[in-house]
Amino acid sequence: MNSLNLLASVDFTTVGIVLAVVAVIAIVFAILIVTVSKLCAVKEDEKVKEITSLLSGANCGGCGFKGCADFAQALANGKTDISECSATSPENKREIAKILGIDAGDTEEKIAVICCCGGDGATDKFNYVGNLSCSAQVSTMGGKKACSFACLGGGDCAIACEEKGISIMDGVACGDKKSCVSCKRCIKVCPKGIIHLIPKKAKVYVACSSNEKGKDVLSVCKTGCIACGICAKNCPENAITMENNLPVIDYKKCVGCMLCAEKCPRKTIKTL
Numbered sequence: 001m002n003s004l005n006l007l008a009s010v011d012f013t014t015v016g017i018v019l020a021v022v023a024v025i026a027i028v029f030a031i032l033i034v035t036v037s038k039l040c041a042v043k044e045d046e047k048v049k050e051i052t053s054l055l056s057g058a059n060c061g062g063c064g065f066k067g068c069a070d071f072a073q074a075l076a077n078g079k080t081d082i083s084e085c086s087a088t089s090p091e092n093k094r095e096i097a098k099i100l101g102i103d104a105g106d107t108e109e110k111i112a113v114i115c116c117c118g119g120d121g122a123t124d125k126f127n128y129v130g131n132l133s134c135s136a137q138v139s140t141m142g143g144k145k146a147c148s149f150a151c152l153g154g155g156d157c158a159i160a161c162e163e164k165g166i167s168i169m170d171g172v173a174c175g176d177k178k179s180c181v182s183c184k185r186c187i188k189v190c191p192k193g194i195i196h197l198i199p200k201k202a203k204v205y206v207a208c209s210s211n212e213k214g215k216d217v218l219s220v221c222k223t224g225c226i227a228c229g230i231c232a233k234n235c236p237e238n239a240i241t242m243e244n245n246l247p248v249i250d251y252k253k254c255v256g257c258m259l260c261a262e263k264c265p266r267k268t269i270k271t272l
Contacts, residue, residue: 060183086182119172121222157186203256
């Protein structure tokens with residue numbers, strides 16, 4: 001009976017008005033939220049969107065940016081160059097250049113090579129005990145190797161390679177051409193700076209970075225370049241020149257005849 005009396009005392013007209021007011025307020029706020037979100041929304045640049053779709057999508061960070069989207073934004077703003085991306089195909093680079101209205105420049109695909117073949121054949125100047133990473137080794141007198149250009153074999157590059165394209169064999173880092181996506185991670189972590197990019201189509205490369213004279217190389221390494229110049233003398237295309245006691249290959253001239261690798265007395269020129 002009390003419940004019936006309570007219901008009888010309720011003014012449903014007032015309740016209806018209150019509910020209507022609440023509903024109107026809710027609708028107004030909903031409209032305001034939608035309006036504000038549209039006004040404050042960051043409009044996606046169609047150019048950036050198109051560039052992003054053409055990039056490799058590796059998000060490797062090799063270009064120096066957090067990912068492909070950031071790199072695309074920087075390209076659109078003229079703050080970087082398409083050549084900084086090594087993972088994107090030449091065809092897509094040319095398409096991006098068209099969108100940006102610029103010259104595509106060098107779009108040749110590249111791979112990373114470790115320019116050292118010393119490893120266990122390179123003399124140690126002291127017995128190193130401690131963290132075996134390259135970054136740790138180099139902090140102690142530049143590393144244990146008597147050759148200041150030698151790979152330390154700690155595997156920092158192998159750890160950095162997400163494609164698992166680098167391994168340590170006989171104390172030196174070795175790369176797999178098929179696995180490399182040119183992300184440059186290995187280049188960035190190598191404390192010796194002996195990992196470089198060369199054209200993917202290359203058939204040979206110089207697996208040494210020493211600028212020392214031949215007799216000095218002989219005293220610290222069994223396989224290092226001794227600057228004899230035999231490779232340059234025998235190259236039928238004149239694609240090799242000697243600079244700072246090291247052969248430099250002009251890959252635009254090189255036809256991949258392998259004669260330099262065959263004639264090298266130290267087998268420092270490696271085939272790919």
